[in-house]
Amino acid sequence: KRSYDNQGFKMKALILVGGFGTRLRPLTLSFPKPLVDFANKPMILHQIEALKAVGVDEVVLAINYQPEVMLNFLKDFEAKLEIKITCSQETEPLGTAGPLALARDKLVDGSGEPFFVLNSDVISEYPLKEMLEFHKTHGGEASIMVTKVDEPSKYGVVVMEESTGRVEKFVEKPKLYVGNKINAGIYLLNPSVLDKIELRPTSIEKETFPKIAAAQGLYAMVLPGFWMDIGQPRDYITGLRLYLDSLRKKSPAKLTSGSHIVGNVLVDETAKIGEGCLIGPDVAIGPGCIVESGVRLSRCTVMRGVRIKKHACISSSIIGWHSTVGQWARIENMTILGEDVHVSDEIYSNGGVVLPHKEIKTNILKPEIVM
Amino acid sequence: MPKPLVDFGNKPMILHQIEALKAAGVSEVVLAINQQQPELMLNFVKEYEKKLEIKITFSQETEPLGTAGPLALARDKLLDESGQPFFVLNSDVICEYPLLEMIEFHKTNCAEASIMVTKVDDPSKYGVVVTEEATSRVESFVEKPNHFVGNKINAGIYLLNPSVLERIELRRTSIEKEIFPKIASEKKLYAMVLPGFWMDIGQPKDYITGQRMYLNSLREKSSQELVTGDDNIIGNVVVDESAAIGEGCLIGPDVVIGPGCVIDSGVRLFGCTVMRGVRIKEHACISNSIVGWDSTVGKWARVVNVTVLGNDVHVADAEVYNSGAVIEEQGL
Numbered sequence: 242k243r244s245y246d247n248q249g250f251k252m253k254a255l256i257l258v259g260g261f262g263t264r265l266r267p268l269t270l271s272f273p274k275p276l277v278d279f280a281n282k283p284m285i286l287h288q289i290e291a292l293k294a295v296g297v298d299e300v301v302l303a304i305n306y307q308p309e310v311m312l313n314f315l316k317d318f319e320a321k322l323e324i325k326i327t328c329s330q331e332t333e334p335l336g337t338a339g340p341l342a343l344a345r346d347k348l349v350d351g352s353g354e355p356f357f358v359l360n361s362d363v364i365s366e367y368p369l370k371e372m373l374e375f376h377k378t379h380g381g382e383a384s385i386m387v388t389k390v391d392e393p394s395k396y397g398v399v400v401m402e403e404s405t406g407r408v409e410k411f412v413e414k415p416k417l418y419v420g421n422k423i424n425a426g427i428y429l430l431n432p433s434v435l436d437k438i439e440l441r442p443t444s445i446e447k448e449t450f451p452k453i454a455a456a457q458g459l460y461a462m463v464l465p466g467f468w469m470d471i472g473q474p475r476d477y478i479t480g481l482r483l484y485l486d487s488l489r490k491k492s493p494a495k496l497t498s499g500s501h502i503v504g505n506v507l508v509d510e511t512a513k514i515g516e517g518c519l520i521g522p523d524v525a526i527g528p529g530c531i532v533e534s535g536v537r538l539s540r541c542t543v544m545r546g547v548r549i550k551k552h553a554c555i556s557s558s559i560i561g562w563h564s565t566v567g568q569w570a571r572i573e574n575m576t577i578l579g580e581d582v583h584v585s586d587e588i589y590s591n592g593g594v595v596l597p598h599k600e601i602k603t604n605i606l607k608p609e610i611v612m
Numbered sequence: 613m614p615k616p617l618v619d620f621g622n623k624p625m626i627l628h629q630i631e632a633l634k635a636a637g638v639s640e641v642v643l644a645i646n647q648q649q650p651e652l653m654l655n656f657v658k659e660y661e662k663k664l665e666i667k668i669t670f671s672q673e674t675e676p677l678g679t680a681g682p683l684a685l686a687r688d689k690l691l692d693e694s695g696q697p698f699f700v701l702n703s704d705v706i707c708e709y710p711l712l713e714m715i716e717f718h719k720t721n722c723a724e725a726s727i728m729v730t731k732v733d734d735p736s737k738y739g740v741v742v743t744e745e746a747t748s749r750v751e752s753f754v755e756k757p758n759h760f761v762g763n764k765i766n767a768g769i770y771l772l773n774p775s776v777l778e779r780i781e782l783r784r785t786s787i788e789k790e791i792f793p794k795i796a797s798e799k800k801l802y803a804m805v806l807p808g809f810w811m812d813i814g815q816p817k818d819y820i821t822g823q824r825m826y827l828n829s830l831r832e833k834s835s836q837e838l839v840t841g842d843d844n845i846i847g848n849v850v851v852d853e854s855a856a857i858g859e860g861c862l863i864g865p866d867v868v869i870g871p872g873c874v875i876d877s878g879v880r881l882f883g884c885t886v887m888r889g890v891r892i893k894e895h896a897c898i899s900n901s902i903v904g905w906d907s908t909v910g911k912w913a914r915v916v917n918v919t920v921l922g923n924d925v926h927v928a929d930a931e932v933y934n935s936g937a938v939i940e941e942q943g944l
Contacts, residue, residue: 517878517894519911535860535878535895537912537930551860552878552895554912554930568862569880569897571914571932587880587897589914589934606934 251298253348254357255329256288257340258304258311264473267579267596268561275302275361276314278544279471280484280525281509288359289318289326291367297357299325301347303340306330338445341430342438349432360426364480366466366487367427375462376429379406382458383434383450386427388468396423397446401461408459411450425464474577478540478557482523503539515551527562541572550586558590561597575608613905613923614653616643616703619887620813621826622852622870629701630660630668632709638699640667642689644682648672680785683777691774702768706822708808708829709769717804718771721748724800725776725792728769730810738765739788743803750801753792767806816920816938820883820900824848824866847882858894870905884915893929901933 262274269277275285289300302311308328315326329344341348341358348356355376357369365388376384385408387399397413400420412419424446438449453459467487469480485505488495497508497520504522508514512526515534520526524538527545532538537554546563549555553566558576566572567586576590579597584590588601592608595601599611616626630641643657649670657668671686683690683700690698697718699711707730718726727750729741735757742752742762754761766788779791795801809829811822827848830837839849844857847865851857855869858877863869867881870888875881880897889906892898896909901919909915910929918936921927925939933939 537895552880552897552912554895554914556930569895571897573932587899589916589932 251350251352252292252296252354252356253299253301253350254292254297254359255301255303255341255344255348256285256359256361257337258285258302258361260305262472265477267577267594268559271562271580271597273304273306273311274472275311278527278542279364279477280481280488280507281527283314284364284471285361286318287364288361288367289322289324291369292357292359293322293324295357295369295373297324299327299347301344302326302328302361303344304328304330305334334442335440336442336444338438338443338449339441341435341445342440342443345435349435353432355429355431358428358430360470362470362472363426363468364471364484365425365427365464365468366491368465369427369429371465372427372429372462375406375460379460381407381460382431382456383453384429384460384462385450386425386464387422387461388425388464389421390423391421393418393421393423398423399461406460406462407457408450408454408461411446411454411459413446422461422463425468426470427464474559474575477559478523478542478575481525481542482540485523485525576605614650615814617652617656619870619885620706620819621823621830621868622850624656625706625813626656626703627660628706629703629709630664630666632711633699633701634664634666636699636709636711636715638666640669640689642669642671642686644671644673644686646673646676676784677782678784678786680780680787680791681783683772683787684780684782684785687777690777695774697771697773700770700772702812704812704814705768705810706813706826707767707769707806707810708833710807711771713807714769714771714804717748717802721802723771723802724773724798725795726771726802726804727792728767728806729764729803730767730806731763732765733763735760735763735765740765741803748802748804749799750792750796750803753788753796753801755788764803764805767810768812769806816902816936817918819902820866820885820918823868823885824883827866827868876911 258275262269265274265277276283292300308330319326327347331340335343372384394415398415398420399411399422400409402409437452450459467483469476469483471477471480485507489505497506501518502521506521506524508526509528511528512530514532517535518532520538523540526543529546530543531548533551535552536549539556541555542559544560544562547560548565550568552568553570555572557574558572561579563580564578564582566584567588569587570584571589574592576592577594579595581598582595584601588604590605593605593611595611617624633641661668669689673682677685714726739755740757740762741750741764743750792801809825811818811825813819813822831848837850839845839851844861845863849864849867851869852871854871855873857875860877861875861879863881866883869886872889873886874891876894878895879892883900884898885902887903887905890903891908893911895911896913898915900917901915904922907921907925909927912930913927914932917934919933920938922940
């Protein structure tokens, strides 16, 4: 068994981006979901950076809509990270395994190296180096990350042999309790797996993995640290808390501190915060934001270019790019403001979901969509 | 706190009426009450008897006497051989109290009884007074009419000759249903249209509307009572001189701030009443609401939409009260 340090071995990865991100509307009306910021960075950049760090030199994005919008942004990352980024576009739905077959030529380069498959909605610590070690050690055909959850019945549960991690079976949304470890959506697969996937709508959890498990070639590693599927606003906000918590442990210097800060807060260096504010816990403030004096923010994300006027109070909400929130306004309870939304002074929003370019001049008293 | 002593425009409600009566030449006011008055009320009476040089006494019902019975009960205090008419006011009413004009009106018409009437948009909730336009004589008196008979309602201010007392028995009697209709049928009841504003401020929503009308009236009649020349203040605002307001606030329009209040910096107040001894902390926002004595409102808190905070209520930082409820204890 040789020590695996990946020198000279170039790896590939596929990120399943999928569709239009309807659950993250109105944010996804302005940007494709992978480009929506999470903790001041486009969602997909978290994954691309983790892949780069483990030696991946080419990332294929499996998408099912026009790639042009994405590719423009991605050119930027390609240059900065020195990594190749391409798109593989489905013209018909291919499920969760079909896209791998579609991207076959990009993923297989004759080197025999395994390739990563990630789901774009997932946020975690991405211990990909450890996963590589695990994969090489057990010598099986496929490795998956699993994570423990309280309510496994909503997900795909992985039943495994404790000592080796070898997967016995793969049960999708079980009615009876079979275990509490679920598929975390992070895979490391040998090229031979591609031989098992036809170019047609295929489910990796229902068709491909059970076959490999039956041949005793599928192994599961328990994901250390946090895991979250941030495809919808409530989980996005919880995910931010978990992410910042993890940042506190791993790179606390990235978090902001000061007498006006409570708990974990991430502030872009180009953002400005006025006097007498109270920011945190669990807040991310993006580039170019202006937070005027006397503002209270907790458990919220403030995207690029937002202005929050004096004395406003925002909690458990997401404020979209270039929006403004008026003086003494009160925004709470899963309010999501799309891009360029302007909330007038003293307005109250209780869970409003506001489409881009709207002006909010009257209170939103209960959760509703404002078009 | 007995209702007549609740402040309105930084003055106990009943004081507005007693001062108006004093200005019209009244030397004795009888308060018709239906329960033992607490010490607060007795202290009030002592204080203002002296200050205003007016006699204030109580007439206490031991059984319910309706809206006319109490007049019979207080008969001995109201009659004094002079034969002068006497005023009857309702304690929840606020208006400009043009009582001298009412005395003129009463004498000119040789009325046995005069009542003030005010125009309203929705008369069906009240007692409507139907008058002969030319003479102002009352033709009929219709309580809560089902269909439109007129839009002038009984404003709760009367000027009555002593002879009216002969008509009232010492039992539960309604002045609107029994006494006035009788006098009207004898063509001796006259109605004067009340100039200026009128409001029955017994309900929080009406209290707040009434405050706006009252401040508007102050703007016209004695604007020196309103705050001017302060960048923090817009519209009609009354601030007791012992209150302190921090920097960067935006106060008004239609705000009354009582004695000893402390308003920290960055606070937004409009359409609200802040009673004696209240502390409003930084960045809070209060609108169309009433904050009771000695209460505190925390930083970034929001009290809006006809919410009433009672005595000594403490709203935590960033709490929201916007459902128009009456909050009596903290942490409701």
